[in-house]
Amino acid sequence: MKNAKRILLIFLALAVVLAMAACGGDEQKTENTSEVKGDYYIDLTELGMKLTIYLRLDDKGNFRFSNTLSFAVDKSSGTFKKSGDKYIMIYTSVNGEPKSISDGLTSVFGVRSDGNLDFTECDRIYYGSAMATTTSADNPEAKMIAIVVPEGFVEPSSETDFTCGVYTAEPVTNSGVTYNHSVSFFEDGTYLQFTVYEKDGKTCFFSEKGIYSVSTTQLAVTPDGDKRTESEVISKTELGLSVLPYPEASERERITFKKTETEPETVAVLEGEGKITGSDKTFKASFKIFSDGSYLSEADGFTEKGLIFLNSEEGYAKQYPDNTQTGERGIGQVTMVAAGKISYGENLKLVLTDMRVRTSVSLTRYKCTVYEK
Numbered sequence: 104m105k106n107a108k109r110i111l112l113i114f115l116a117l118a119v120v121l122a123m124a125a126c127g128g129d130e131q132k133t134e135n136t137s138e139v140k141g142d143y144y145i146d147l148t149e150l151g152m153k154l155t156i157y158l159r160l161d162d163k164g165n166f167r168f169s170n171t172l173s174f175a176v177d178k179s180s181g182t183f184k185k186s187g188d189k190y191i192m193i194y195t196s197v198n199g200e201p202k203s204i205s206d207g208l209t210s211v212f213g214v215r216s217d218g219n220l221d222f223t224e225c226d227r228i229y230y231g232s233a234m235a236t237t238t239s240a241d242n243p244e245a246k247m248i249a250i251v252v253p254e255g256f257v258e259p260s261s262e263t264d265f266t267c268g269v270y271t272a273e274p275v276t277n278s279g280v281t282y283n284h285s286v287s288f289f290e291d292g293t294y295l296q297f298t299v300y301e302k303d304g305k306t307c308f309f310s311e312k313g314i315y316s317v318s319t320t321q322l323a324v325t326p327d328g329d330k331r332t333e334s335e336v337i338s339k340t341e342l343g344l345s346v347l348p349y350p351e352a353s354e355r356e357r358i359t360f361k362k363t364e365t366e367p368e369t370v371a372v373l374e375g376e377g378k379i380t381g382s383d384k385t386f387k388a389s390f391k392i393f394s395d396g397s398y399l400s401e402a403d404g405f406t407e408k409g410l411i412f413l414n415s416e417e418g419y420a421k422q423y424p425d426n427t428q429t430g431e432r433g434i435g436q437v438t439m440v441a442a443g444k445i446s447y448g449e450n451l452k453l454v455l456t457d458m459r460v461r462t463s464v465s466l467t468r469y470k471c472t473v474y475e476k
Contacts (some may be wrong), residue, residue, distance in 0.1 A: 130457075136183070138161045139190065139214060142172060142252040147235055149245035151331045153321035156230055158249050159221075166192055168230050172258055189213050190222055198231045198292070212249065220249035230387040232292025232435065233316045233325070240330075264339040265317045269367070269395045270360035273457050277349045285367075285395045286344060287359055287410075288315060289433030294324065295410055295423075296346060297396030299370050305451045306371060306475075308413035309350040310396065312434045337419065350416055367393035371453050377402065377460060377471025388460055388471035397432075398422065402460035402471065413445055420445040420455055427466070440468065448474060 136266040143158040158230040159167045159174050160183065167180040181195040181202075194208040195201065202208050211224040211247040222228060222237045223246050237247035265288075272284045282300045289295075296311040322334040322342060332355060335343035340362045378385050386403035390411075393399075398411040400422075409424035410432065421442040425432045443457040453475035459468035 129417075136160065136164050136185065136190075140222065141369070142174075143220060143248060143249035144172075144252055144256070145249045147247070149242055150236060150247060151333070152233075152235060152241045152316060152323045153333075154316060154318035154323070156235075157252075168228070170231075172252065172256075178228045192228075194229055197229045215248075218251050220248040222249065231275045231316070232314055246428065260319055263317050263319050263336055265336045265342075266321065266339070266362070268364075270342055270344070270361050271363050272344075272358045274361045275348045275358070277352075280349070282309075282349050283356070283394065284346065284360070286342075286346070287395055287397075289435075290431065291433035291435045292316070293434035295412070295434060297394070298350075299343065299394060301347075305415070305447050306453055307415040308445070309347075309416070310412040310414055311347070312412060315467075335402075350414075367395040367397060370476055372393050372474050373453060373455055373473035374473055375473035376471050379462070379469055386456075386462055386469075386471075388473055390455060390458065390473050400458075400460050402469070403462035405462050405464075407461055408432075409437070415445055418444050418446060420458065452476075 138163045139160050141160060145158065147154045147156065147157050157169050157172055157174065164182050164184055165180070166183050167174055168178045169176050170178060177196060177199070179197045180192055182192050183190050183192040189211050192210040192212070193204060195206060199285045208229055209225070210222065210228045212220040212222045213224055215221050225237060227234045227236050228247070235247070239245040267288045267290050269285060269287045275282045275284065280300055280302050284296065284298050286294060286296045292314050294313060294315050298309040300307050305327040311326050313324060315322060316325045317336065317341060320336045322336050323331050323342050324334050324345070325331040334345050337343050337359070342360045343357050344360050345357055347355045348358065369391055373390045375388055376385050377388050388402040389400065391399040392411060396410050398409060401408045401451040407424055409422055410421065422440045423434050424440065426436040440459050443455055443459070446454045446456065448454045454472070456472045457470050458473065460471050461468055
């Protein structure tokens with residue numbers, strides 16, 4: 104039902120764009136949207152995010168979301184136009200990245216009798232690296248309402264002790280197995296939980312990834328394919344994170360993680376070879392996997408760094424290389440690398456199959472299989 108609603112919104116937005124073009128560019132730019140012109144604040148607490156965000160609408164059909172009333176930071180922005188008794192927002196920038204109508208990023212709001220804006224006509228809004236839902240399954244009474252900023256309004260403090268980096272916890276033991284947890288938070292708004300444990304004579308792995316947002320002491324973490332969880336910024340060096348203490352756990356537990364500045368430990372070294380597609384040429388390849396979920400690969404003398412998502416129970420392995428231009432690290436940097444497989448071979452040693460590596464500055468990747476030494 105939600106997918107059908109989103110598809111309808113995309114077609115409606117496209118119709119609006121075509122109508123705008125038919126009206127003529129210069130005339131459209133000056134269309135009066137003064138009915139809703141102004142600054143608004145949206146308190147997302149009841150929707151599961153302890154965060155207040157701000158929306159500015161001008162009288163020329165432009166909007167901007169920001170984290171402060173100065174609107175200095177562009178979390179997302181675009182254009183909007185009235186369609187019937189609703190307004191359709193079309194995002195042209197999200198988290199600093201340009202967007203187009205083909206990306207299908209739209210939101211819809213209506214105007215209430217009190218002048219505030221009701222966003223429950225759509226499923227979500229796009230704000231920085233996060234998507235905020237307009238209703239809550241956990242709280243049916245909660246709705247996303249943008250409230251006109253009144254005179255004398257005081258912004259809630261947005262200062263936080265949180266900083267990106269690697270956080271580790273004391274080992275967790277269950278049924279005789281010890282689990283070593285590491286959670287890394289990145290500047291692109293993504294995170295990676297990487298857990299290493301020894302079981303049945305094998306070095307095993309469990310990973311979780313997703314997005315996060317921070318407001319003062321509140322840390323909202325949303326795992327891929329799961330609902331948002333509430334965590335806490337305890338201090339500049341400590342976080343209280345709601346995590347799965349072990350892969351088979353049915354519920355999350357609040358565990359204290361401390362920020363670490365030490366170099367991660369090497370947990371596995373693997374070597375093997377790959378083959379250049381379309382030729383008989385082979386090359387030597389190797390992987391080093393570290394305790395924070397990072398990796399270093401070398402193929403035919405060319406090295407690459409990034410993050411690696413490993414799940415021993417599911418046999419799943421996937422690389423998230425560092426950004427090739429900026430060197431920035433995060434789950435959202437390079438996402439198109441195909442997944443490989445994790446298994447165990449002779450003497451229960453780790454095997455990574457169909458990993459994709461680069462052998463030069465070219466972005467072309469080739470398959471390789473590597474074995475734990």
